[in-house]
Amino acid sequence: MRLFMSPVFTVQTLLNIAAVIIGSFLFSVGVNAFMISGNLGEGGVTGLAIILLYAFDISPAISTLVLNGILLLVGFRYLSRRAMYYTIFAVILMSFFLGLTEPITLQTDEVMLNVIFGGLFIGMGNGLVIRIGATTAGSAILGRIAHKYLDVKIANAVLAFDLVVILLSLTVLSVEKVLLTIVAMYIAVKVMDFIIEGMNPKKAITIISKHPEMLGRLINSEIGRGVTMMSGKGFYAREENDILYVVINKNKLTRLKRLIKKYDENAFVVVNDVNSVLGSSFV
Incomplete structure (x- = not known):
């Protein structure tokens, strides 16, 4: 026993x-x-x-x-x-x-x-x-x-x-x-x-935008995911930028891309594969 x-x-x-x-x-x-x-x-x-x-x-x-x-x-x-x-x-x-x-x-x-x-x-x-x-x-x-x-x-x-x-x-x-x-x-x-x-691999999205506050709220309300905001600085111009980071299901990636393009066509977006996500908040 x-x-x-x-x-x-x-x-x-x-x-x-x-x-x-x-x-x-x-x-x-x-x-x-x-x-x-x-x-x-x-x-x-x-x-x-x-x-x-x-x-x-x-x-x-x-x-x-x-x-x-x-x-x-x-x-x-x-x-x-x-x-x-x-x-x-x-x-x-x-x-x-x-x-x-x-x-x-x-x-x-x-x-x-x-x-x-x-x-x-x-x-x-x-x-x-x-x-x-x-x-x-x-x-x-x-x-x-x-x-x-x-x-x-x-x-x-x-x-x-x-x-x-x-x-x-x-x-x-x-x-x-x-x-x-x-x-x-x-x-x-x-x-x-x-x-x-897995059948539905996750994607990690890094977004550098001139409108981080607006995009963050939209991702939260329309995509239904929490967003992390980090501070960053461009190497060449030394310009301060807020960077958004979010992990979503793959089936929501297209919606997210359309949302970003609609509100900020000049946003810099990086998409990475994620094989495992830990945390009770992610379903």
């Missing part, structure tokens, strides 16, 4: 664990039922595991566990303690589900079904795992290492590693299958971004 009353087992923690379980299962179904069934490849460690399957008939359930285990030992220092726990959990579950779903295959004469649904399931699985702050190990850890020592963006490093694996896939796959694999990976990335950002 005390164990479940511990702060470690909060509702959010249980939801995160559920997300890792569901995400790992969806990822495994995408790999086995669609990618491998369609004789396709993948990027990262899973791609290497599929190459080993095609070349030496080694189960991806085993090879992913070994390869990810090595990467975790090498790169554990680049993950926070929380991310490390969830990542270890995700790696073990993915290997387990890859073994469990091996018998699941989709035999079809239309390989594009494998491409589309393989990318869909893999993207959903990865998105659920990454959304809660974990990683799927593999290229993510290599990307962090490259970022630290080579000063490159993590996303670019991960993409580079995935492309290397795709090129290695040419040793066991035809050029046509490799190109179809790239299409599936593109779908997976888009689905993953959608899962991470």
Whole structure:
């Protein structure tokens, strides 16, 4: 009883664990039922595991566990303690589900079904795992290492590693299958971004206007959002300006742009993506 009353087992923690379980299962179904069934490849460690399957008939359930285990030992220092726990959990579950779903295959004469649904399931699985702050190990850890020592963006490093694996896939796959694999990976990335950002991503708007008081009141009354006003100074003219900052739902962005243009055509507006907003006042 005390164990479940511990702060470690909060509702959010249980939801995160559920997300890792569901995400790992969806990822495994995408790999086995669609990618491998369609004789396709993948990027990262899973791609290497599929190459080993095609070349030496080694189960991806085993090879992913070994390869990810090595990467975790090498790169554990680049993950926070929380991310490390969830990542270890995700790696073990993915290997387990890859073994469990091996018998699941989709035999079809239309390989594009494998491409589309393989990318869909893999993207959903990865998105659920990454959304809660974990990683799927593999290229993510290599990307962090490259970022630290080579000063490159993590996303670019991960993409580079995935492309290397795709090129290695040419040793066991035809050029046509490799190109179809790239299409599936593109779908997976888009689905993953959608899962991470949510169905209605937020936008942060910065507005520099000659009429900040009026725009602030209009945004508050017509858009229904609170506005933060900050003081700023132009670097060249050293002119003092009030800067408006507001976070809104994406579906209200067009209305906001029209409102700003209507009352101040010369306003300088910057729109940024926001993946997460904390605070009880934001619905």
